[in-house]
Amino acid sequence: MTAVEHRPTGTTETAAPESTVPPAGGGGAAPVVRRRRKTVGNALLPLAVLAALLGIWYAITYLVLDPERRFLMPPPQDVVTEAFLDGPAMERIGTALWQTVVVSFTGLAIAIVIGMTWAVLMSQAKAAERSLFPYAVALQCIPILALVPLIGFWFGFGFLSRVIVCVLIALFPIVSNTLFGLQSVDRGMHELFDLHGASRLTRLRKLQFPAALPAVFAGFRISAGLSVVGAIVGDIFFKQGTPGLGIALDNFRSRLQGPELFAAIFTAAALGIAVFLLFGWLGKLAVGRWYDQTRDA
Structure with missing residues (x-):
């Protein structure tokens, strides 16, 4: 036998609405992460291009030019x-x-x-x-x-x-x-x-x-x-x-x-x-x- 809960007459029970407020500390995390990734990308891309150019430079100096003609493009060092x-x-x-x-x-x-x-x-x-x-x-x-x-x-x-x-x-x-x-x-x-x-x-x-x-x-x-x-x-x-x-x-x-x-x-x-x-x-x-x-x- 189950107990019956008695409520005052004329009252109705309404379900509490679900909260739409984002958890504290999580709402601004995604934009911050995106900005950090963009900053890192902006720094790494020019470095990647520089590394590629240095690689081409070394290839021309040591693979294309003869030793007696390397004064035309001396190595970076x-x-x-x-x-x-x-x-x-x-x-x-x-x-x-x-x-x-x-x-x-x-x-x-x-x-x-x-x-x-x-x-x-x-x-x-x-x-x-x-x-x-x-x-x-x-x-x-x-x-x-x-x-x-x-x-x-x-x-x-x-x-x-x-x-x-x-x-x-x-x-x-x-x-x-x-x-x-x-x-x-x-x-x-x-x-x-x-x-x-x-x-x-x-x-x-x-x-x-x-x-x-x-x-x-x-x-x-x-x-x-x-x-x-x-x-x-x-x-x-x-x-x-x-x-x-x-x-x-x-x-x-x-x-x-x-x-x-x-x-x-x-x-x-x-x-x-x-x-x-x-x-x-x-x-x-x-x-x-x-x-x-x-x-x-």
């Missing part, structure tokens, strides 16, 4: 011991690096001033754009190597000519990106400024320039790398004045100094990457995080 760890060689490369930095940043600064002024003039009127933009395209299309001898005849073969080569190479990305940014402002914002009777200068300063900053700094990043290329090209062709990386590269090549040549090449590449990252960082400081539209995969 020779580049480290005979160049990067060699005091006189690194002193020459360091002096040349500083000269290239001075030339490239001087040319880049002049290109920024000229390019942004050029783009602002074209953004103010369609007639100005139709008149000036074809010359920017023509400047981009003319091979710079065809202009280098002419620049040397006109301006000599020293510091000024190297800077001019940097300006010519770095100018077009700044012009095109700045113009694109200035012309990409929403039409509704222009109409709002029209309603308030804003002047052309006010519109440019408070509307167009802030909206164009992402495109402007994208152009700066491209031109920063190109200015390094221009400084090295000018060095190789002019070969006068204080030697930069271009002259160092040419000297190592003519003397068949393979490790030093590779060290100079890696130094030039590191300089280009450094200035690219520098202007990327400056762009983030200027633009902020509002323009970042990326999402975690």
Whole structure:
């Protein structure tokens, strides 16, 4: 015989709803794990590519090249011991690096001033754009190597000519990106400024320039790398004045100094990457995080 439970009349028993709250400490674990895996993957993938490139390098040095021709591609350990760890060689490369930095940043600064002024003039009127933009395209299309001898005849073969080569190479990305940014402002914002009777200068300063900053700094990043290329090209062709990386590269090549040549090449590449990252960082400081539209995969 079972006991019967008596409940007060008129009451009903309802089942308690199942809890939908996740257990404590488990709700945010999956995103954290995914972020960690993504971070590890981002670090390992470049290392894997580097290991593959080193493997190809070793294979070419020891399997393809004859021993008497290995100066054409010395093994990585020779580049480290005979160049990067060699005091006189690194002193020459360091002096040349500083000269290239001075030339490239001087040319880049002049290109920024000229390019942004050029783009602002074209953004103010369609007639100005139709008149000036074809010359920017023509400047981009003319091979710079065809202009280098002419620049040397006109301006000599020293510091000024190297800077001019940097300006010519770095100018077009700044012009095109700045113009694109200035012309990409929403039409509704222009109409709002029209309603308030804003002047052309006010519109440019408070509307167009802030909206164009992402495109402007994208152009700066491209031109920063190109200015390094221009400084090295000018060095190789002019070969006068204080030697930069271009002259160092040419000297190592003519003397068949393979490790030093590779060290100079890696130094030039590191300089280009450094200035690219520098202007990327400056762009983030200027633009902020509002323009970042990326999402975690």
